[in-house]
Amino acid sequence: MFTEKDYQQIAKQGIPIETIQQQISHFVNGFPYLKVLKAATVGDGIVRVEENELEALVKAFDAQADQVSLLKFVPASGAATRMFKALFAFKDEGKSDKSIVEFSERLRDFAFFEDLQTIMSTEGGAIEADMAAGEFRKIADYLLTGKGLDYGNLPKGLLKFHAYPDGARTPVEEHLIEGTNYANSGGKVRIHFTVSPEHRSRFEALIDAVKPLYEDKFGVVYDISFSEQKPSTDTISVNLDNTPFRNADGSLLFRPAGHGALLANLDEQDGDVVFIKNIDNVVPDSLKETTFTYKKVLGALLLNYRQQGFDFQKRMESGETSDALLEELTHYFEKTLFTLPPAGFETSSSAEKLAYFQQKLDRPFRLCGMVQNVGEPGGGPFWASNPDGTTSLQVVESAQIDMTDAAQKALFDTATHFNPVDLVCSLRGYKGKKFELMKYVDINTGFITQKSKDGKDLKAQELPGLWNGSMSDWNTVFVEVPLITFNPVKTVNDLLRKEHQS
CATH class of the missing domain: 3.90.550 (Spore Coat Polysaccharide Biosynthesis Protein SpsA; Chain A)
Structure with a gap:
């Protein structure tokens, strides 16, 4: 054999x-x-x-x-790939469903919105204008690929999950904060x-x-x-x-x-x-x-x-x-x-x-x-x-x-x-x-x-x-x-x- x-x-x-x-x-x-x-x-x-x-x-x-x-x-x-399965289908083939509608309508509510806005502005675009024009496939491209944030190829731990007044946090950071509370032995976490x-x-x-x-x-x-x-x-x-x-x-x-x-x-x-x-x-x-x-x-x-x-x-x-x-x-x-x-x-x-x-x-x-x-x-x-x-x-x-x-x-x-x-x-x-x-x-x-x-x-x-x-x-x-x-x-x-x- x-x-x-x-x-x-x-x-x-x-x-x-x-x-x-x-x-x-x-x-x-x-x-x-x-x-x-x-x-x-x-x-x-x-x-x-x-x-x-x-x-x-x-x-x-x-x-x-x-x-x-x-x-x-x-x-x-x-990897976060499966998180974005529907969004990839939308970006690549134009397939839309209820999840895409919700994503588009509530884009500003995501903790990564500011990062996406910044990188699109750097590349000569304007996310607000694209949103107004309904260019959500373009926005998805910047979110998912190396052209922008590359979220479709990153592990979940590195994505911005939660927004706070002093900045958004990744899951890695949230686990650090959790650890200070219950995995803290004599000040060492x-x-x-x-x-x-x-x-x-x-x-x-x-x-x-x-x-x-x-x-x-x-x-x-x-x-x-x-x-x-x-x-x-x-x-x-x-x-x-x-x-x-x-x-x-x-x-x-x-x-x-x-x-x-x-x-x-x-x-x-x-x-x-x-x-x-x-x-x-x-x-x-x-x-x-x-x-x-x-x-x-x-x-x-x-x-x-x-x-x-x-x-x-x-x-x-x-x-x-x-x-x-x-x-x-x-x-x-x-x-x-x-x-x-x-x-x-x-x-x-x-x-x-x-x-x-x-x-x-x-x-x-x-x-x-x-x-x-x-x-x-x-x-x-x-x-x-x-x-x-x-x-x-x-x-x-x-x-x-x-x-x-x-x-x-x-x-x-x-x-x-x-x-x-x-x-x-x-x-x-x-x-x-x-x-x-x-x-x-x-x-x-x-x-x-x-x-x-x-x-x-x-x-x-x-x-x-x-x-x-x-x-x-x-x-x-x-x-x-x-x-x-x-x-x-x-x-x-x-x-x-x-x-x-x-």
Whole structure:
């Protein structure tokens, strides 16, 4: 199947040949479906924090923030191209729809309007005159292409999202401001952005420009770092008959493997509390307070649940084997971590039960914020069967479910909540041990998609998603958070929603 030249290319890519063979096997055999047992709901897998509990949890987090390692991890490599899909069709082909009408009528309400006005004036044009003349295709050209702002080729993190009296802000800046509130440990704010190689210099230039301003304004010191998706996390592409797809020059085609590839980037980070949130899920200052509150609430709960686990490990390390300890562990896993043991567990010996609990305790922790389902696409919270026979909470994407199975589809459709990529994780275990995150992945939860290149159809493969299959074997708790904390920008007109108008 592979030539000597192929093996050299694979080695240069940094991918073990065994991994390539595994990927080929997945193309041939497909990925097994995950068996969901029921949707997680409030009171049955989803924790609801009552209003009168919020203040105490916020205070608990603030009291610990200076004694633990905090990190804000922001996936920021996504291109903004899809944000402007309708606008590209309008610019290139004159296709118009309701979104184009809204864009044209409310052009002045976008935070990037002044930049667009400036660059068009520099080029000898006048945006107001073009608007009056209905020259919106020309305006779209200046917005989307290198002739002007080049927004159609930039990542979302570098676009102007929100307007303020002292100037517009990008999502990167909004994340810096968020970080000062809940990722601040002793005046130090650590934030890590994953970026694409071709835009890294732009991100670095932006940080260099704004970092001193925000450090002075908020009295903090930022520790900002960047990483890029690793070539070793790319996956091989195949023809429809599952033979390796080759480029015109005969080389193998490797493709980025989705957000699951970022697990390698996360694995290089460290922290007691790591906040994970997508680059485009930011709001203006007027709406930030709820986000601040619930990030701290999730952080406090994470530290609380983790400490309970540490206390159990300490007791087990001291040699305690009492029935009382086993009862406490059983209750902790079933009622706090929502993890049920495999069939026959009750007949196991005390030593076997303790070994099981020890193995389950020695895993990364994560709390996943869940918002009420309002029809947005995304993974949902479910109780699911695991390969080791246990039952636990999993974030499940529709592609993981056999939708031809009426019963499974019906279960999937009962989800009351979905995951807005609002995670708070601990990458450290008992006595500060740093986990090797690759050990906790369910490799059988990837995705196969059909693409094309150079006019030829091909099959591509995505790695297990960062917040589902890649974290499948983590200790997991779902917590309900308000819908207002989820404000993604999928299309440019989303910036016109009241949640993004400051």
